[in-house]
Amino acid sequence: MSTRTPIAFLKGHGTENDFVIVPDPDNVIDLSPAAVAALCDRRAGIGGDGLLHVVRSAAHPEAKGMAADAEWFMDYRNGDGSIAEMCGNGVRVFARYLQHAGLNTEGDLAIATRGGVKTVHIAKDGDVTVGMGKARLPEGDVTVSVGERTWPARNVNMGNPHAVAFVDDLAHAGDLYSPPPFSPASAYPDGVNVEFVVDRGPRHVALRVHERGSGETRSCGTGACAVAVATARRDGTDPAVTGAPATYTVDVPGGTLVITEQPDGEIEMTGPAVIVAEGELDAEWLETIVR
Numbered sequence: 031m032s033t034r035t036p037i038a039f040l041k042g043h044g045t046e047n048d049f050v051i052v053p054d055p056d057n058v059i060d061l062s063p064a065a066v067a068a069l070c071d072r073r074a075g076i077g078g079d080g081l082l083h084v085v086r087s088a089a090h091p092e093a094k095g096m097a098a099d100a101e102w103f104m105d106y107r108n109g110d111g112s113i114a115e116m117c118g119n120g121v122r123v124f125a126r127y128l129q130h131a132g133l134n135t136e137g138d139l140a141i142a143t144r145g146g147v148k149t150v151h152i153a154k155d156g157d158v159t160v161g162m163g164k165a166r167l168p169e170g171d172v173t174v175s176v177g178e179r180t181w182p183a184r185n186v187n188m189g190n191p192h193a194v195a196f197v198d199d200l201a202h203a204g205d206l207y208s209p210p211p212f213s214p215a216s217a218y219p220d221g222v223n224v225e226f227v228v229d230r231g232p233r234h235v236a237l238r239v240h241e242r243g244s245g246e247t248r249s250c251g252t253g254a255c256a257v258a259v260a261t262a263r264r265d266g267t268d269p270a271v272t273g274a275p276a277t278y279t280v281d282v283p284g285g286t287l288v289i290t291e292q293p294d295g296e297i298e299m300t301g302p303a304v305i306v307a308e309g310e311l312d313a314e315w316l317e318t319i320v321r
């Protein structure tokens with residue numbers, strides 16, 4: 031960022047996966063990785079698991095091709111400043127922001143992401159449903175480890191990479207301060223989001239997650255979808271095989287998400303999305319975070 035003009039921001043969350051939101055319709059703010067990390071810093075910045083840069087698709091080189099289908103592009107960044115292909119909670123919070131700002135009202139809208147155009151529905155009760163597209167399940171055995179324990183994991187790609195491990199107790203995931211090691215390294219050349227899963231009841235699971243670029247978070251939307259997909263394969267409820275939709279309730283530390291996969295593989299995720307604050311970034315501080 032190289033301007034002293036005050037910059038507006040908002041803060042929002044979806045099941046406590048929290049984001050700094052930076053509206054920048056014309057894509058004029060230079061959000062370097064260092065600036066994103068400073069904004070997401072929980073002590074010296076605003077604080078967030080990630081950042082939602084709100085840009086008109088036509089104004090962003092990565093989204094121009096989607097401009098005819100989606101006016102707005104979610105330029106998502108992880109808390110460490112890295113770029114990710116997709117953020118499921120982020121896209122719901124992004125939609126909530128558009129509604130909050132009067133840029134879109136209740137109903138359906140399309141949002142461009144690096145993972146393609148996503149269709150979002152804002153319900154009257156406030157919950158936001160997003161069409162997440164289809165999962166890919168790359169072949170090959172994967173394991174993840176924490177301390178002395180190692181588990182087999184299911185490789186699920188929701189636009190971004192996930193390793194889903196079923197465990198006996200979520201406490202076995204430990205403190206999750208650092209990324210859980212995985213094997214083989216070739217399974218995830220760009221790193222991975224790791225979900226640890228336990229059963230809660232019929233078609234009901236709970237997870238903890240270590241997110242690539244953010245650390246342990248209180249929710250991960252793409253992660254919850256990956257978990258629902260992996261659990262359906264484990265349970266024999268794969269919709270492509272049974273011909274019936276599979277709906278899973280996924281408890282995350284910050285709330286609950288409901289995921290439905292259709293026989294054609296299309297996945298929908300429903301959950302809350304909240305704007306909690308808005309304000310202005312201090313221009314002098316902005317100058318310091320780019321150094």
Ligand SMILES: N[C@@H](CCC[C@H](N)C(=O)O)C(=O)O
Binds near residue numbers: 247250251
């Ligand atoms: N919290 C997000 C996922 C954000 C991206 C992820 N950390 C990655 O690097 O792939 C979600 O709700 O999906």
